[in-house]
Amino acid sequence: SQKIEQNSEALNIQEGKTATLTCNYTNYSPAYLQWYRQDPGRGPVFLLLIRENEKEKRKERLKVTFDTTLKQSLFHITASQPADSATYLCAPLNAGNMLTFGGGTRLMVKP
Amino acid sequence: ETGVTQSPTHLIKTRGQQVTLRCSSQSGHNTVSWYQQALGQGPQFIFQYYREEENGRGNFPPRFSGLQFPNYSSELNVNALELDDSALYLCASSLSGGSGELFFGEGSRLTVL
Numbered sequence: 001s002q003k004i005e006q007n008s009e010a011l012n013i014q015e016g017k018t019a020t021l022t023c024n025y026t027n028y029s030p031a032y033l034q035w036y037r038q039d040p041g042r043g044p045v046f047l048l049l050i051r052e053n054e055k056e057k058r059k060e061r062l063k064v065t066f067d068t069t070l071k072q073s074l075f076h077i078t079a080s081q082p083a084d085s086a087t088y089l090c091a092p093l094n095a096g097n098m099l100t101f102g103g104g105t106r107l108m109v110k111p
Numbered sequence: 112e113t114g115v116t117q118s119p120t121h122l123i124k125t126r127g128q129q130v131t132l133r134c135s136s137q138s139g140h141n142t143v144s145w146y147q148q149a150l151g152q153g154p155q156f157i158f159q160y161y162r163e164e165e166n167g168r169g170n171f172p173p174r175f176s177g178l179q180f181p182n183y184s185s186e187l188n189v190n191a192l193e194l195d196d197s198a199l200y201l202c203a204s205s206l207s208g209g210s211g212e213l214f215f216g217e218g219s220r221l222t223v224l
Binding site: 032041093102104 | 212
């Protein structure tokens, strides 16, 4: 069955460092993958989309990579700030062309 | 441009009851998706509606049903509530043929006692 895995343990980093979050998926090949940010008690907010023919996508301090051979996407936040503290969700498009979400990774950036 | 709005924001029901949650899409969006998010977990896909018809469904029993109206607003109905139905229910709108980006509402927090 299709599976999406994100590190369920919180990632704690110091302000100014680069945060790297991992998303692994199995048993399918998504046409694209999206990343969302979710703050406590709020709905997810779209950040970036990367297609299967793109290796890397950037937006301001955010960078996403997509390795279809490894079946993995990495999400980087450079020069992290306490305001970046949130849960980050990866969402590959599934075989039924519906967006499915991983469990999310909580990022804590300490001043 | 108005965003996605959901109602009610919080509600409490008892086991066996029925609940209806409502969602107004972002202006111009013709597709609505519903997700269930248990505490500490990622959103789980329930179903999607496009042009008033169910367009895809996740692994949820038939007691989860929905509607989409001509103005693209939507309802999620859950019958015979169980304790495990306690969750945040998220509605997301999108534009068919668009980039696939989902615009989420703030959710309806359902507690089943």
